[in-house]
Amino acid sequence: MARMKFLCDAERCIECNGCVTACKQEHEVPWGVNRRRVVTINDGVPGERSMSVACMHCSDAPCMAVCPVDCFYRTEEGVVLHDKDICIGCGYCFYACPFGAPQFPQTGAFGVRGKMDKCTFCAGGPEPDGSPAEFAKYGRNRLSEGKLPACAEMCSTKALLGGDGDVISEIYRDRVTMRAARGSKSGPPWGWDSAYGTGTKS
Amino acid sequence: MMTRLGSIAVAAALVLGLVACSERPQVAQYKQGTYQGKPDTPPYQNARFNGDKAAWDREIATRAQSQNEYKRTN
Numbered sequence: 246m247a248r249m250k251f252l253c254d255a256e257r258c259i260e261c262n263g264c265v266t267a268c269k270q271e272h273e274v275p276w277g278v279n280r281r282r283v284v285t286i287n288d289g290v291p292g293e294r295s296m297s298v299a300c301m302h303c304s305d306a307p308c309m310a311v312c313p314v315d316c317f318y319r320t321e322e323g324v325v326l327h328d329k330d331i332c333i334g335c336g337y338c339f340y341a342c343p344f345g346a347p348q349f350p351q352t353g354a355f356g357v358r359g360k361m362d363k364c365t366f367c368a369g370g371p372e373p374d375g376s377p378a379e380f381a382k383y384g385r386n387r388l389s390e391g392k393l394p395a396c397a398e399m400c401s402t403k404a405l406l407g408g409d410g411d412v413i414s415e416i417y418r419d420r421v422t423m424r425a426a427r428g429s430k431s432g433p434p435w436g437w438d439s440a441y442g443t444g445t446k447s
Numbered sequence: 448m449m450t451r452l453g454s455i456a457v458a459a460a461l462v463l464g465l466v467a468c469s470e471r472p473q474v475a476q477y478k479q480g481t482y483q484g485k486p487d488t489p490p491y492q493n494a495r496f497n498g499d500k501a502a503w504d505r506e507i508a509t510r511a512q513s514q515n516e517y518k519r520t521n
Binding site: 289301314315316317318319320322326327328330333345368370371372373374375386388389390391392394395398400406408409412413416419420 | 479481482483484485486487488489490491492493496497503506507508510512513514515516517
């Protein structure tokens with residue numbers, strides 16, 4: 246069974262923000278909400294590294310554990326989704342998430358938090374697949390069209406990989422081997438252990 | 448007679464007022480730790496894949512390999 250995961254290769258990311266743009270365009274994400282963003286460590290210093298960050302669809306998702314109204318569910322492909330009709334916008338998931346993935350649109354004049362919005366791995370939500378209601382609440386459902394997330398497929402340097410964990414880790418392993426043959430080192434993929442644990446295959 | 452009708456009207460108003468103060472549970476069937484929302488369908492349960500999970504898996508595997516430029520260019 247496919248276990249959908251993201252992997253960001255910090256050696257390749259050039260901080261072009263193509264993934265951010267692809268996500269916003271694909272799902273028509275409103276202003277103020279960034280389901281995906283690029284974080285740069287040691288910006289401007291030689292050796293800086295950039296990483297594309299969004300919901301990693303964790304194996305043991307802390308957002309699911311803390312949600313007081315239990316609006317989260319995990320699909321059989323391992324994608325963590327939520328029902329916006331149940332969400333009360335409390336923000337507990339934002340505090341629990343190690344990646345800062347949950348986003349809250351400012352819907353009112355006084356900055357009232359709206360319902361949580363986050364990366365869906367382009368898998369929509371519990372509304373009927375491909376329906377206008379699903380698009381309005383969660384964005385496009387590319388998985389049901391047999392496609393992978395737009396951010397990963399649009400990545401110009403293929404730094405961001407998305408798909409079945411076994412497949413993308415194999416792609417990354419090939420890269421690491423090629424780099425090692427050239428004498429350059431690569432670290433473990435950033436966030437991988439936090440999201441999917443160490444030494445686990447699920 | 449008028450006094451009795453008046454007291455009945457006041458009593459009825461008080462009862463209606465108290466009803467307005469009552470509180471209803473807002474989560475209908477709350478069970479700790481279980482998903483409360485609507486059920487979702489798998490991504491292959493649609494007109495395109497017609498429930499064929501193997502076909503969907505093949506499509507996703509093919510798309511995933513397009514991310515591997517070592518295989519694309521060789």
